[in-house]
């Protein structure tokens with residue numbers, strides 16, 4: 346039986362975060378910490394996961410598997426093969442260039458043996474000049490093992506003339522464009538780096554006196570009882586040795602921070618803290634802003650679970666309209682149908698979501714969702730509500746129209762598949778067949794994320810390229826493939 350998590354029509358209409366990373370040093374049994382941390386980060390990637398550890402006797406050991414962390418990294422048999430007090434791990438959806446066709450050799454962490462010893466790396470983000478780098482590296486003799494953009498980092502490190510691994514990493518990452526939050530390890534050191542714009546998150550936690558962990562989100566610290574220390578800053582590299590000593594440097598040319606605003610809207614878990622703000626509170630505030638910007642007379646505010654829930658709570662609070670669970674999510678569906686038959690597949694969204702008929706009958710419903718990507722799910726949910734007797738259906742969306750693809754580590758359909766790239770909001774409303782459809786404005790979203798005066802259009806505080814088309818880092822490879830920018834990037 347396949348161990349791959351099932352793809353599902355419902356999930357196909359969501360943007361997908363492509364990776365989560367975790368690293369630990371100075372703890373007994375690092376692999377167990379990493380497995381728990383990756384389990385908490387599973388929402389960032391469900392296709393596959395991997396762990397590398399180092400132990401003085403066993404050396405470097407690794408395990409890479411398709412499927413969920415809980416199915417692969419809980420068995421004693423696997424965990425016994427990963428001894429040591431230092432290690433890193435990775436969960437992935439699938440990185441650029443090989444969607445839906447992943448081989449185990451594409452599963453991170455990647456490992457390289459250098460003159461001064463081995464090193465492993467795990468990468469969250471996307472390298473926007475990976476094709477160009479790969480071509481150059483192959484011409485100079487590098488032999489790639491995978492189709493992943495992240496492997497370029499190992500080969501660039503191999504070509505560096507620096508004498509230690511952290512310095513080689515700096516050399517390598519200075520050649521890399523795009524978004525990266527990297528955790529890496531040597532026999533004695535744990536390394537964490539964020540790209541100069543800090544597009545993807547990375548946080549530092551402490552365990553006991555000498556133990557440290559690095560994780561994509563704070564929810565992965567909570568699960569192991571680690572104390573949150575701080576975020577790794579944009580453009581910062583931290584190197585932590587096994588005696589608990591931490592050094593920090595800023596090896597890149599400094600750039601204005603452009604953290605991904607979609608992390609606040611959807612990708613990160615609501616119990617994580619990003620930029621000092623509760624993700625849940627930002628999402629609730631998005632609902633407040635939405636209610637101010639797009640009020641409508643109705644009887645009930647309902648979320649599309651689970652990601653629309655905090656915004657729906659905020660919308661209900663601000664509008665004074667009662668909140669209710671008009672749609673119930675079946676949490677266990679994905680586990681039941683490992684390989685759904687065609688007939689089951691055609692049931693589509695009903696496999697995961699069901700209408701609470703008794704609550705919504707004859708009511709005017711405001712339905713709050715995080716985003717509209719292709720619009721296929723939105724239509725089906727509207728049909729379900731009308732079938733169940735809703736009097737009116739009004740959609741309120743907790744992000745601006747998604748009109749542009751992401752090139753920084755999030756799986757987005759091409760522009761011609763993004764509904765908002767093809768239609769005006771009114772055309773979308775008609776296409777979806779809802780009574781009204783409104784999206785939060787970019788300014789409203791920025792206010793909800795803590796920018797009191799909204800978006801600074803001369804120097805935006807976040808990456809919002811999937812809404813604005815303004816890419817903070819030139820997507821070099823995509824331009825070479827014919828992608829047309831709306832505005833010039835840096």
Ligand code: SF4
Pocket residue numbers: 544605606607608750751752753754755808809810811812
């Ligand atoms: S393009 Fe969108 S999803 Fe991608 S990093 Fe920017 S804000 Fe995030």
